[in-house]
Amino acid sequence: MSTQKPSIPKGTRDFGPAVVARRNYIFGIIRRTFEKFGYAPLETPTLENLSVLTGKYGDEGDQLLFKVLNSGDFLKDVTAEDLANDDGRATRRVLPKVAEKGLRYDLTVPFARYVVMNRGTLVFPFKRYQIQPVWRADRPQRGRYREFYQCDADVVGTDSLLCEAEIVLMMAEVLNALGLTDFTIKINHRGVLRNIFQALGGEGKESDLFVAIDKLDKIGRDGVTKELLERGFSEPVIDTLFELLSVSGDFPEKLERLLAGFVTAGVAADHADGYKGLRELGQVLELLRGFGFPQFEQLEFDPTLARGLSYYTGCIFEIKINNVNMGSVSGGGRYDNLTGAFGLPGVSGVGFSFGVDRLYDCLEELNLFPEGAAATTRCLVANFDAAGMTAMLPVLRELRAAGIASELYPDKAESDKQRVKQYKYADAKGIPYMLLEAPEELGVRKFKLKDLRARQEQTLTLAEVVAALA
Amino acid sequence: MSTQKPSIPKGTRDFGPAVVARRNYIFGIIRRTFEKFGYAPLETPTLENLSVLTGKYGDEGDQLLFKVLNSGDFLKDVTAEDLANDDGRATRRVLPKVAEKGLRYDLTVPFARYVVMNRGTLVFPFKRYQIQPVWRADRPQRGRYREFYQCDADVVGTDSLLCEAEIVLMMAEVLNALGLTDFTIKINHRGVLRNIFQALGGEGKESDLFVAIDKLDKIGRDGVTKELLERGFSEPVIDTLFELLSVSGDFPEKLERLLAGFVTAGVAADHADGYKGLRELGQVLELLRGFGFPQFEQLEFDPTLARGLSYYTGCIFEIKINNVNMGSVSGGGRYDNLTGAFGLPGVSGVGFSFGVDRLYDCLEELNLFPEGAAATTRCLVANFDAAGMTAMLPVLRELRAAGIASELYPDKAESDKQRVKQYKYADAKGIPYMLLEAPEELGVRKFKLKDLRARQEQTLTLAEVVAALA
Structure with a gap:
């Protein structure tokens, strides 16, 4: 067989031990948060x-x-x-x-398919989370991969705004747990945008408008104005649009001012109780107050938040880490008709997703990975001579029985160079402790436990070693 | 858009919440065992x-x-x-x-590719485990899927038989932890088979012989004899083969008797210290004695164990659950030249793998899944009236702050029928507890905590509820 220089496809990645451990640290926090809120895991085929x-x-x-x-x-x-x-x-x-x-291209369509295929046996509301890779034949570039993980949580079969409030709680809980405490959660409601667009004569052109507004961050007011002019909107209409969108204040103030603006601009109410979007945002705010949500100053009502996906109909969310040059790390929203394409209309739900690659990069940039997130083995038992190897086997058994991840270096060291190799092994693997046989004291077997980071050592009995490492 | 009845490809599966939880229970035990023995996680692209x-x-x-x-x-x-x-x-x-x-078709070739691509930075011995799905365009049938998980652990860059002994320990530890305590670990050495084959004039035809012997379980001695006759072996030679293969006794007895048989049959020693296969098996046995391995009667030296894969060169392993009609749930072996095809010769290693689908089926057949492995949410907070919903939000927050997975039913019940729906929801999701507001007592807020399985209820303060569920 001829040999070859192996490679992996563009846009894919190998994750070595240190990176897997750090990614699992992120996945673990997301998973525990989803489960704490009653979301259950689903896995669909690749x-x-x-x-x-x-x-x-x-x-x-x-x-x-x-x-x-x-x-x-x-x-x-x-x-x-x-x-x-x-x-x-x-x-x-x-x-x-x-x-x-x-x-699989995303986790939403497979979820919709699953709901439709299992509608007879599922009990609604159905709350599921899904953490799996997806694949896109996109042109690979920095930070954009052809194979990457999504972490989605969705609940379908209920209109309750409790779900929206809990999405805010979950977003905040995950980021706080990761130490990314300086974040802003932006929230808006498609109904708010629809109300405005309809008043401006944009009915039927909502998705054009969503797409244009979604670019506000990138192309600015001038760019959006240009796009809207090209689409046939007049300058006074665009001015009214921006006046409404640029309302200022905290969350309740903005709600109030936008309501006044709607009335002034002659925006028609779309609900018996007034404007559905503003009303629902107010209710989400009330629910968060009921929960005692402590980070209101990090929750921003942003009427310009549009999000690209066409299927959102209610509240929409996006979260950004402040002072880090990176797009949103999480986003989501409510939809009315997730499963319509598969013949099951009227299934309302709300969902959101974390981008694990971006979270990873934020944690790395801000140096927020805990030290323990990288290593797996806690103690390397030295293998320094023939008698030592056999003598160390029961020691290894005791450590592992106490749940301490441990390994015995598999090859005997018979020279200083080979002994140094064992230290290098511990260092390369990030193993914090090394255990060596020490001379017996008063008939009691003793060990040297070396703390490789602190460069300290203690002479201990096996029971004391176990207590020190457990 | 026309609607369609959705389906999934043949040989693939959706895993709903209960199944994912049970699979994660198995993966968790395997992962913890691998890590306890110093194996670190690797993930390669699909x-x-x-x-x-x-x-x-x-x-x-x-x-x-x-x-x-x-x-x-x-x-x-x-x-x-x-x-x-x-x-x-x-x-x-x-x-x-x-x-x-x-x-990805298996986890071994990607591992070999990874080792070769990273040889400059990896520190050897390199111990990695990998738990990921693989895909095969096989004809789907009962128990055979086109997408399924493999759970591999391999160590490369060392010849130490410590690795073989630890594979036996890991196999036993995983099965014991799963409650599958009635198992048999079969062990053999390719060297033992090679010694026999060479004495019988089978040199150069080893892989034919491995394949024939591998079928002994299925086609019996007569079937194997027929195959070997067709391949040009004579009857006396085949008789000697079976005489050697059918040696009886416990592990050390078989080693001794086979050694005597080799001498009698004129099998040439392949090593300065005698027969390499028998010698290494003896050393693995010694190491297991050193570890105090307590399940020797479940470790069987089986000279007929061949295993299909051609790249094994040393010890080979296979494990079967007794009294369950199912193939092996784990297997592995040592190889000399994992990375040769990618231009890096001489990398010796040893690895093994668990079949999670078979383990799952065994646990299900023997009813060994622990009760908690299926549910995620621990407490459903009832949503029985408008005031109750808002009043229950701080309760929910307290439960979750104590790490108790909890959810509030998102829709208010305004009739008995709707209240029953909430009980049904808890039942369908396997939620063991339900929490309801109870009348205040002496100015202290009280709750009814219902144990839905035991059909008992207690009236408690919130602090008592948290203590009961945490």
Whole structure:
């Protein structure tokens, strides 16, 4: 067999032990928070039928789906005529003949599929979380991967705004637990934007407007104005839009001022109790007060928050770590019709997601990973001579029986150089302690326990070693 | 958009909350055991280059690889001539033009690739474990899936038999922790088989012989005899083979008797100290004695154990749960040349793997899943009236602050039927406790804590509720 220099595909990554341990630290906090709030784990297959995936993410999304070649004679239905290239239509003609399956593109569509397939047995409201990788055939670039994890939590089958309030709590709890305490949670409601757009004559063009507003951060007021002018909106209308969007104050003040602005601008109420969006935001605020949520100054009502996804209909969320140059680390919102494409209309729900790669980068930049998050083995038992190896086996057993992750260096050291190798091994693996046989004292077996970081050592009995490390 | 009845690909599975929790229970025990023995986690990408995967699993394996279609215009290099079907060679001609990547087929080849790519920075011996799904385009059938998890632990860069002894310890520890205490660990050494085969004139035909012996369980002595006769071995030779293979006694007795048999049959020693296989098995036994391994009667030296994989060179292991009709739940062995195909010869190591699907089925059949392994939420706070919802928010906060997974039913019950719905929700989710507001007593707020399984209730203060559930 000829040898080859192995590599991994662009946009994918190997995660070595130290990185896995740190990622698991993040996943663990997210998982525990989801579970503490009553969300239960779901896992769906990596492979989904293309009939489930296609058409759910727009044309661009369809392009970015990884498709899996049918097994066996995948060419059996392809003819020479299929290959005739007329404006790239050959690919579209051949694809359904050679590929029936694709890789999971997000966790939302598989969740919707699962809900529909199991609607007969699921008990609603159904609260699930899902932490799994997804794949996108995007052009790889810094911070953008072709294989990456999503961490989603969704509840479907209830309109209760308790869910929205608890999403704020969960977002804050995860970030506080990670030590990322300087964050801002932005909240808005699609109804607020819809109210404004309708008053401005934008009915039917909501998604154009959402897309334009969503870019406000990037292209500024001038850029958005230009886009809206091109789409046929007049300057006075755009001015009113920005006046409403730029309302100032804290959360309750903004709610109040926007309500006054709606009345002034002649925005029509869309609900028996007034404006649905403003009302629901007020209720979420009340629920958070009921919970005693302590971080109100970090919760910002931002009427310009739009978010790209078209399926949101109610509250929308986004969270940013302050003083770190990075996009949002979490976001979500309420939707009315998650499962409509699969023949089950009217399933309302709300969900959100953490971006683990961005959280990882924030923790690294701010040096917030706890020291213990990287190492696994706590104690390396030295293997310094032949008698020592056998003599150390019961020691190893005792340490492990006490739950202390321990290993005996597997090869005997018979020279100083080989002894140094064992210290280097402990250092490279981040093992904090090393244990060596010490001379017996008054007939009692003794050990040297070396704290490799503090560069200190103690002479102890085995029971004392266990107590020191447990 | 037309609606569709969604489905998942054959051979794949959704894992709902109860199943994920039970699978995580198994993964947790395996992971903790690996880490306790100093193995550190590694994760490799789902997508590997086909150049890495192809040719590593034999012709059949190449067929069973899932290949991923190149993105964009995947047909750009395919010509009409490529399609000309001459004995299925079209597929082989077109494949490299349309697919460069495939799905991970096992965890061993990616591990070897990782070791080679990182040889400059890794510190050896390198002990890694890896728990990830793999994909095979096998015909799906009961118990055989196209997407399933493997749980591997390997150590490379050392010949020490300490690793073999610790594999026995880890296998036993995982099964004991799962409650599967009635198991048999079979151990053999490829050297023992090689010694026998060479004495029988089978040199150069070892892998034929391994394959034949490996079927002994299924096709019996007669079947194996027939296969060996067809391969040109004579009856007296086959008789000697079976005489040696059928040696009886406990582990040390078998070692001794086989040694005597080797001498009688004129088997040539392959090592300065005699027969390498027998000698190493004896050393593993000694190491296990040194560890005080308490389950020797469950460790069987089985000279007929061959295992299918061709790359094993030293000790081989297999573990079966007794009194359950199921194949081995774990197996492994030592190899000499894991990374040779990637240009790094001489890397010796030893590894083993657990089959989580089989472990799951054993635990289910023997009813060994602990009760707590299925539920996540511990307490459902009832939502029985409007005032109650707001009043219950601080209660919920207290429970969660104490680490008690809790949820408030998100929709208010305003009728008996709706109240019953909340009990049904708790029941369906396996939530063991329900909390309701009770009348105040002497100015102190009280709650009814219902144990839904025992059908008992207590009237308690919030602090008492927290103490009862924490």
